[in-house]
Each structure stands twice: as structure tokens, then as C-alpha cells.
Amino acid sequence: MNVQVKTGDAGRAAAFSKIDAMLPRLEEIYIDLHSHPELSMQEVRTAGIAAAWLKDCGFEVHEGIGKTGVVGLLKNGDGPVVLLRADMDALPVKEKTGLPYASSATGTDRFGQSVSIMHACAHDMHVTWQMAACRLLAESRDHWRGTVMAVFQPAEEIGAGAAAMLADGMVKRFPKPTVCLGQHLIPLPAGQIGYKPGTAMSAADSWEVRIFGQGAHGSMPQNSIDPVVMASATVMRLQTVVSREVAMADQAVVTVGTIQSGLNENVIPDEALLRLNIRTFKEEVRNRVLASVKRIIEAEATASGAPKLPEIREISKFPLTVNDEAAMARTMEALGRQFGAVRLTLMEPLSGSEDFGLFGKAWNVPSVFWWVGGTDPQKFAAAQAGGEPIPVNHSPFFAPVLNPTLKTGVEAMLAAAYAWLD
Secondary structure (H helix, E strand, O other): OOOOOOOOOHHHHHHHHOHHHHHHHHHHHHHHHHHOOOOOOOOHHHHHHHHHHHHHOOOEEEEEEOOOEEEEEEEEOOOOEEEEEEEOOOEOOOOOOOOOOOOOOEEEOOOOOEEEOEOOOOHHHHHHHHHHHHHHHHHOHHHOOEEEEEEEEOOOOOOOHHHHHHHOOHHHHOOOOOEEEEEEEEEEEOOOEEEOOEEEEOEEEEEEEEEEOEOEEOOOHHHOEOHHHHHHHHHHHHHHHHHHHOOOOOOEEEEEEEEEOOOOOOEEOOEEEEEEEEEEOOHHHHHHHHHHHHHHHHHHHHHOOOOOOOEEEEEEEEOOEEEOHHHHHHHHHHHHHHHOHHHEEEOOOEOOOOOOHHHHHHHOOOEEEEEEEEEOHHHHHHHHOOOOOOOOOOOOOOOOOOOOHHHHHHHHHHHHHHHHOO
């Protein structure tokens, strides 16, 4: 592909021209990261790889931010400060891709459970993209002015990483960005860029609910207050929140992802555990849905004669991802010059969630977040025509094609950074 840049900007064009030669090394990095995934707040190895790379590129590196986060600063004279962000954590998923470099890693999750671990959301690709873009920016310092702030963030999957880094003093310890830039791989055709000005991704709230009953022998249910029945009734009733309490013009999702109770078939237990996730696009809808969910959980317990109301604990919270429209226009103009308009796709808001927006909010600066395709174009077209569905993010079969995915993500981040650096 011919690189399109502003007239006379030969130095930046030279940076793009180096990407092809980097691809074999980037594949090695990606495969290594994919084979060694780490759970949220446990990204010690990944953070070490990112930190060592940044040091080798001449960045001033700060490690252990928010436990495992890394911040690298490349100061190159007066000018804008551009924050680039990549998330590092993997998921408690057993990989089923069959890839020769598939993960066999296991570990202990935040709930104390022994789990398999997989990069099922492409954070390994995000880290690789950002590492490559940082090297190319370092090698093209004669052709821009300002500061690059490279953020390698932990624990995006549980909505805790950005908040932890900010709580560790990012706003006071590091320069105020002019703009915050981030990107994420999704099931679009490889080589395509998706974007959405304004609200781009949903808010998300996750709760853990402990339901209390009264245990008894399985042959004597009359002596019990059965938390299994109570939990089951709660799950079924929660399905009515979206279907009967949310207007058709609004959108919401209520998902119960965990239901646990009891150990033996002839013992009625005294507790049950639910973990649920709520997604919304409007604050007023969010407030209404959360209130409805709480009302149903407590009402089912009361109707069952529970000895006390359930305990509800927030386990994660994601803000809306909102793209500043002017900043997105400037960024997409640069990506349009780089890729051509045919490779840019205007999208509807995604129901997935991100904590990336917390960085821009903390400094009160614009944020821009876009998506990069990672699906084989032929398989994508076949799926669109009614063929075999494409594995999506968080699937055990999720496996982006390496090329042109690697190159596209590096080009996109580099072009976006150049759009803001003097």
C-alpha cells in the first residue's frame, strides 16, 4: 500500500516504510505474549517486556503504576503531549483455537478460583501495536515535537486498571495530555478501521449477589428456605427488566454470568451466589435498570421468606466510552490519509465496555478510541452471507489473523499520534 502523508513530510513517510521490515519481529512478540497470558493485576511479565522495550527506545520509564502499569515518556521539545494506551490483561478462558502457539497457562482469578488463561480479547495485539509505534516515534524524532506518553494499562477486563493507575497519582506525576488515543481489535475484516464519534461503547456495572436461605435435608424441603429456587426465580425475573421496563428506543443488557449454590444433590444449601452484568448507553437508563435489578433481587428474597435481604457488592464499573467529536474528526482525517476512505467504517455504538475514557476524564482532555479489524476478510464475508459465525472477543475460539492485522494497528496508532504531534 502506498503511504499517504502530508506534502513534504518525508521523515514521517520513512517511519511508515519501516513497518514491513519490523513485522517478523512483531509476530514473534505477539506470539510470545499470546502464549504467556496474565490475568488482571497479575501482568508482571507483560509489563516487564513493555518496560524493557520502552527503555531500549529511549523512553523515561515508570513501572508499578497502579500495581503493574507502565508509563513511558518520550520528551522531544515543546509541544503537545499525546497519551497512547494499550491494555495488557488476559481472561479466565480455556483456549480452543488449536493454534500452534495457543495458551496452556493457568492461574488463580480474583475470586480465588483456579482457571485457564487466554488472550481472548486481543490485548496481546494491542501491546504489540503500541510497542512498535513507540519505536517508530522514537526513531523519527527529527520530524515531530512534543511528548509521547505510552501507557501500558493493567486490568481493563475487570474495569480496575485505569482507576488504579489514576489513584496512584498519574495526574500529579505526569504531564497533562493534549489528547488520549486508544484502539481495540474487533471482528471486522482485517485491514479495516471502525470509528464512532460521540458515544462509542456502553457503560457497564457488575454485581456479586449473595442470597441467603435456610439449609435442610433434600428429602425435607419443608424445613428449608431454598436459595436454589430463590436464585432461579431471580434469574428468570431479571429477564423482564429489559423486555418490560426499558423503552424500545433505549438499549440495555442484563446478563447473569454466574450462579453457584450447593455441593450435594440431597442437601438443600443455605446460600446461593449470582454474578451479573448490566450494560447501558444512557445515564438515566442505567439508573433505572440498576434500581429495577436491585428491586427484583430483594423482592424475590422477601417473597421466599429469606432470613435477610441479599448482600449486593459492586465488583466492576465501566464508564461510557465517549469520543470527542472534534478530536475524532482530526484523528480520522489522518487515518483517512493513511488508509483511504474505503478502509474506514462508521459504526453503531458497541455494547462492549472500556475504562479507557477515565484517563481523558481525569485530565479533562479529549479522548479518541477506534477499532481495528482482525478477521480473515473471506470468513467475514461468508459469515455476513449467513455462513459460519465468526468467533467474537472473549470466545475460546477467538484468533485474529496476524496479517494485515499487525501492520494495520501499527499504522493506525502511528498516524493518529502524528496527527497530534507538532
